[in-house]
Amino acid sequence: MTGLLAGVVLLVAVVLALSAALILARRRLVPDLPVAVTVNDRAPFESRFGTDLLGALATHDILLPAACGGAGTCGQCRVRVRGEAIEPMPAERARLSRAERREGMHLACQIRLRGPVEVELPEALLDARGFDCTVLRARFLTSLIREIVLDAPPEVIAAVRAGAFVSLTAPPHEFGFDAIEVPERFADDWAELRGLRAATTAPVTRAYSIASTPADLARGRLVLLIRLALPPPDRPRLPPGAVSSWLFHVSEGVRIAASGPHGDFRAQDSAREMVLIGGGVGMAPLRAIIHDRLGQGAPPPISFWYGARRRDDLFYAEEFATLARQHPEFRFEVALSDPRPGDRWEGWTGFVHAALREGFLRDHPEPEACDYYLCGPPLMIAAVMGVLDEAGVPSNRIFFDDFGS
Ligand SMILES: Cc1cc2nc3c(=O)[nH]c(=O)nc-3n(C[C@H](O)[C@H](O)[C@H](O)COP(=O)(O)OP(=O)(O)OC[C@H]3O[C@@H](n4cnc5c(N)ncnc54)[C@H](O)[C@@H]3O)c2cc1C
Ligand code: FES
Incomplete structure (x- = not known):
């Protein structure tokens, strides 16, 4: 037993000595040039x-x-x-x-x-700048998606192109999810999240797409849609997402360090028919692009296919329904993959890629002549790519914003 203990002590001493030697060698060998x-x-x-x-x-x-x-x-x-x-x-x-x-x-x-x-x-990247913005408004759109409206400096607003994103930096923080104010209607969904804690000891930066309409931009506002990143179901002990948790915690008046606008996801400069397919917070850049194109006058035909699980997961639906009434060239279709009986859903049921195949690609005379813009969960993007490929759409007509998984 004593021999084993001595062995362990010796091993630890050797490891410590080697680490010290490495640190010293690095200091000497890596020049401060x-x-x-x-x-x-x-x-x-x-x-x-x-x-x-x-x-x-x-x-x-x-x-x-x-x-x-x-x-x-x-x-x-x-x-x-x-x-x-x-x-x-x-x-x-x-x-x-x-x-x-x-x-x-x-x-x-x-x-x-x-x-x-x-x-x-x-050159456009050289124009991206660091700036501070203030939270003007924050509200829950679904149980896990929060809309945050920020005011940003005029030169940042002027540089925003529909489809762009900004990077936001969360400062070091620590709080329990019981400190997040949740509307009564989502209290049940949040009951099991109350025990989570968010913590980081260093600033953390993440990207968020800008969902602003031209009218939002004219008022100096960046609208962002934040989805709370929860621990994966099979690893519930992992911490929740660092920045999205913090963005669920911030309230009006909080200052946020940001940079941007960044990104090259945007509408092509063409008269081709536009088909936008999204899910979750993939709504953000698509909303910006749709409003931008419809606001330009004489836009090409545009259809927006949005997939959600149930009616509670839908947001901005009334806004797009109104746009469809105002603009005959705009069509809005929703597919719910798992509607509840109480949803009284009469629209597409199933995944959005299947609705797109049945409701658009199957009868379209020339699906390969349209431009497709995709933004949503990786599985949705993969499934949509599959049906577009089946329909003979070449990859250079497909544009997507990858939020990572
Ligand atoms: C161009 C672009 C645009 C984007 N736009 C949006 C947008 O509009 N809205 C939006 O909500 N998001 C958007 N994103 C995604 C966003 O940038 C973040 O990736 C997302 O919010 C998660 O960041 P987080 O810091 O909250 O989570 P992270 O801290 O990065 O954690 C991510 C996940 O990992 C888990 N995790 C934590 N620790 C571990 C560990 N040790 N091992 C394994 N897993 C771990 C967490 O529980 C969480 O599920 C965009 C991304 C890009 C690239
Ligand atoms: S910052 Fe370099 S790959 Fe993400």
């Missing part, structure tokens, strides 16, 4: 050896979209690096196609600066 970073042929700025490129750019107010906060999973912080080839990291192999990697594309969060680097970025 300046490294020049050039962006789009502008004057270079100076960063430090070993800094990650995403952070180096952010320090100089170049705020790339980074929904995963640098974990290498969202694939949004793409940049083209010119000059000497840099070996891609495993996260880059997973997120970038072989063709993209051949063209010198990288994930800025995965690049450590080891020498001068020349970076190419779309």
Whole structure:
């Protein structure tokens, strides 16, 4: 027994000594050298050896979209690096196609600066800025979706294109879900969530699509739809989503650090018929795009197919029904996958991809001539892609906003 104890102590001592030696060696071997970073042929700025490129750019107010906060999973912080080839990291192999990697594309969060680097970025990204906004209003739309209205500076509002998103940063926080004010009608759904706790010791940034109509933007408002990210059912002990929990907790008057607008999900500049398919908070960019196109006068035919589970999960339905009455070129269809008897549902029943196939693709003379915009849960997107493929729609007519899973 004493021998075993001595062995453990010796092992721990060896591990500690090795760790200390590694830290010392790293301090000596990783030099604190300046490294020049050039962006789009502008004057270079100076960063430090070993800094990650995403952070180096952010320090100089170049705020790339980074929904995963640098974990290498969202694939949004793409940049083209010119000059000497840099070996891609495993996260880059997973997120970038072989063709993209051949063209010198990288994930800025995965690049450590080891020498001068020349970076190419779309000019529009250089316009994205960090800003503070204030919560003007927050309300539950369904038991797990909250609408948050923010006021944002005029220059940010002016840069918003329908389909764009902003990045919001939650400060370090800790609270129990019993502190979240929930409307009476959702009290039953929330009974079992009351024991959850949200906590983070560092700021966390996530992306949220802008659902604003042109009228919202004219009043300086960013409308966001936040879905609460709950622990997966098979791992209920995991913490709930860091930023979405905090956004369910914020109230009027709270200041939020943001950046943007970002993103290239937007309506194509064409007269082709538009078909939008969404579910959950995938509603956000689609709502912005629909209002924007209908407001432009003489839009092409537009149809919006929205999938939800039951009537309680529907929101903005009256708004789209009104749009359909006002604009003969706009059609709004809802499919409920699991309506309750009390829902008295007379519309499509089943998944939205099936409704799209039956109600649109099957009888359309030329489905391959339309543009399709998809935004929703990954399973819904995969199922819709399947029926579009069956109908002969080429992939270059399909545009989708990937919120991650
Ligand atoms: C372009 C874009 C636009 C988007 N727009 C919207 C939008 O309009 N509305 C919206 O609601 N979302 C949107 N998202 C998604 C959003 O950015 C966040 O990903 C989402 O809100 C979850 O973030 P979170 O910080 O709350 O959760 P996270 O903290 O990232 O957690 C995510 C999930 O992981 C679970 N988890 C926690 N710890 C662990 C662990 N150790 N192991 C495994 N799982 C764990 C959590 O319980 C949760 O279910 C968008 C994303 C992108 C990329
Ligand atoms: S920040 Fe998400 S992949 Fe780089």
